[in-house]
Every structure is written in structure tokens, then in C-alpha cells.
Amino acid sequence: MTRIAIALAEDFADWEGALLMATARAYLGVEVLTASPDGRPVRSMGGLKVTPDLSFADLDPARFDALVLPGGLSWEEGVAPDFSPLVRAFHDAGKVVGGICAAASAVAASGILDGVAHTGNSLASHQKYPGYHGAERYVDRPQAVSDGKVVTAPGNSPISFTAEVLKALDLWSPEAEAEIGMFAAEHH
Secondary structure, eight states: OOEEEEEOOTTBOHHHHHHHHHIIIIIHOOEEEEEESSSSOEEBTTOOEEOOSEEGGGOOGGGOSEEEEOOBHHHHTTOOOOOHHHHHHHHHTTOEEEEETHHHHHHHHTTGGGGSOBOOSOHHHHHTSTTOOOGGGBOOOSSOEEETTEEEEOTTOHHHHHHHHHHHTTOOOHHHHHHHHHHHGGGO
């Protein structure tokens, strides 16, 4: 069974990972587990309180197929935890790594975007992190970008982010396409 770890920080953007979590779990039979820095509950920007399944220390890449990071206010306020070791561990193990919105910049901080095409809220957002040296591979567009097993997206793109993470996990199917297409229909 495919397993996705969703790494949550306080004030995470609840809508950025919700479609991926619901589609993967409810329609594709994927096990989706959430984690917080210390395993304690976190609250989303919208006020949703999540009691995570794990702490970040419990996120062993050998037990998961993907690590997904939704963005949120903690990055804008400069209080987000350093995700770099976790991101590098998953990437080095050949797992899918996804970051959307400000979390795409957290992925940039890890250095793994330096060698792949990627996007995010803005190039300037990535360049705030000294570990980022991938400006020449930045793609300025409003949809998710997937290169190998790395998926990034600006915060306005949870639909294409979901689709690209599912594709990177080899879970793209007519059922997944129909489910995602239903949510994307208003944009066509």
C-alpha cells in the first residue's frame, strides 16, 4: 500500500493538502498519515485542529512513499521548523517530495531544487533561503511543476499539485483523473 506523510506546521494552509489527502485516501486506497514537529496537535490557518499520527522524528523514509508539505503562515512569520533534514532524507531515499506555497520555499532551503525544474510562490521567496541555488531551474507559472520525484507549486494551485503528486507516485488513473477533473472544472 502506498503511504504518504503530510508534514504539518502550526498555521498550515489546510486547503493546500486537503484535495490530495482526500483523493489519495478515499478514492485510491492510499494510507495518509500526518505529522507535526513534536507529535502534538497543530491548528490550521482556518482553525482546523489536527491531532497528528506521528512526530517528525518518526518520519522514516523507508516507511513512506512520499513526503508532502503544505504551506502556511508559519513561514511568513518566520517561525516554521527547519524541514531541510527531513526533505533531504526523503529525497536521498528516492521518495516523492512535494511542497506547495511557502512550503515550496522550505523545500528550496534544503537544496534539492537546485537540480530540478520547480516553481513556488515566487523566485524571491526561494531566494530568502541561503541553501537555495536553483534560480536557473525556476519555472514562473501558476501550475505545479514536477521533475522526477520532486513536485512544487504556488499556493494557488492545489489542484495541479494534487495531480502531479499522484502522477509522481504512479497513482494517476482514470479514477484519479475524473476526481481531480471535477475540482478543476471551474477553471476551464
